Amino acid sequence: MSTVNERVETVLPDTGTREWWALYLLAPVVLVGLGILAFPTLVYDRFIWQYLWGPVVADAASQPVTHEGIRAVSGYNAVNTVTYLAAVGYSLPGLRAYLDQLDVTFDARLAYGFAPIIVAGGAMRALEDIGILGDYAVLFITPSIYLVVTAVTVLALGVGARARDRGLVSIPQVVGAVGTVWAIGAVGWAFLYGATSPAPLRLWVPVATTGIALGVTGLYYWGAGVIDVASLRHPLFLLAVFGQTWDGAQNLIGVTFLGYSPKLVVTQFVYRATGFSGSTFVLKLLVTGGIVWYLADAKPEMNRTWWWLMTFFIGAIGLPMGVRGSLRMMLGV
Structure with missing residues (x-):
């Protein structure tokens, strides 16, 4: 050699x-x-x-x-x-x-550890919509924001793995802590901006959207118990239902009471075809329910990692949109 x-x-x-x-x-x-x-x-x-x-x-x-x-x-x-x-x-x-x-364990604890980072991403997108990020706005526009959130997540996982290997804390705890600090900072900034802005602060909007999402998730949990299908009560399914319902709720509130219109091509088409302000909300309930039922039935046959990723993804695409929409409407953007 x-x-x-x-x-x-x-x-x-x-x-x-x-x-x-x-x-x-x-x-x-x-x-x-x-x-x-x-x-x-x-x-x-x-x-x-x-x-x-x-x-x-x-x-x-x-x-x-x-x-x-x-x-x-x-x-x-x-x-x-x-x-x-x-x-x-x-x-x-x-x-x-x-x-x-990194020997990451794909379980409910990791999913809920990721959730604050996703919430932070949605809040940062709302701050960019408001126009208060200055020169850093370019980092929080699609597709840049996906790279930023992914980079933060990967770094948090790496730090969490080292901390776990040294017997300090677990990976979900590190990821959750990073996301929680970021989310509190981003959401707090939005509230501070709203409190000092001359425009009216619609605090009832995030209360209503979050309340609707929590209510529907609670009904889903109760219904899963009534039909006696324990697998439907998996924590990842609860996160998926909550995330998608939150997004549907902000669409429902915005279109019904505040004069907004759905942004996505599919939801725009359904809204125009039906003329029903709650069409996006109903569509998300039906689609999410069908996907959750399929994933619950397919779980025993699917690869564990891919099942986790698919199930988590359902909630992950709803959470940031619910946060972004709720904050934008709260601030009148």
Whole structure:
């Protein structure tokens, strides 16, 4: 073995370790950085700015923006869509392997530990809607916000794993603590802004949306007991029902009482087709109920990790939307 090979092997960790998977995930970032240094005009100006970063900046500015004579407009395009899909496809094996190396236990405690981070993400998106994040707004616009939330979550998992290995605290406790501090700060900032703003503060909105979500989740829990299907009372199902109902509740309140309209293509279509202000709420109840019933029935046959991810995902896509909508309407945005 040559001297060069020996030096390389002493520097790089063995494949399969946490460090190796961290390198796997960071490799594209390093390559892009080297490309920017070597070919700044081609890599940054003509690719990253024009198709990736420029549209995000344009979204934050609510108008087209120009850099080095290159114009960028907000919204998705063919290049950034393909790039985002490729990035997700590349990262998923690395993330799952990284979590396996951390020896993460996918259970209800971890799901509820993740919940505050998701709430914080929704609150930060609302703060961006309000327009009080200044130059940092670009970090909390789609798709940037997904990268920020994922990065915080991965770092919290890594710190939690080290703390667990040293016998200090568990991974869910660390993740939950990070998310709770972030969520309290973000939601508190929104309330502080509302308290000092001349616009009326609709405190009844988050009370109503949260109350409806809690009420429906309670009825769901009671109904699962009545039909005597214990598996439907799994904590992840409760989180999924609460998250989706919260999103449905903020749509219901906004459309019925405050003159808002559904944003998603599917919910817009249903609302226009029915003319019923509660169409999104009813749709979410029916779809969520069907998915939960299917996942409860399929749980014994499915891979444990994928079942956990699918079930958690149902609640995770509802929670931030419920938070964002409730805060926006509370502040009159």
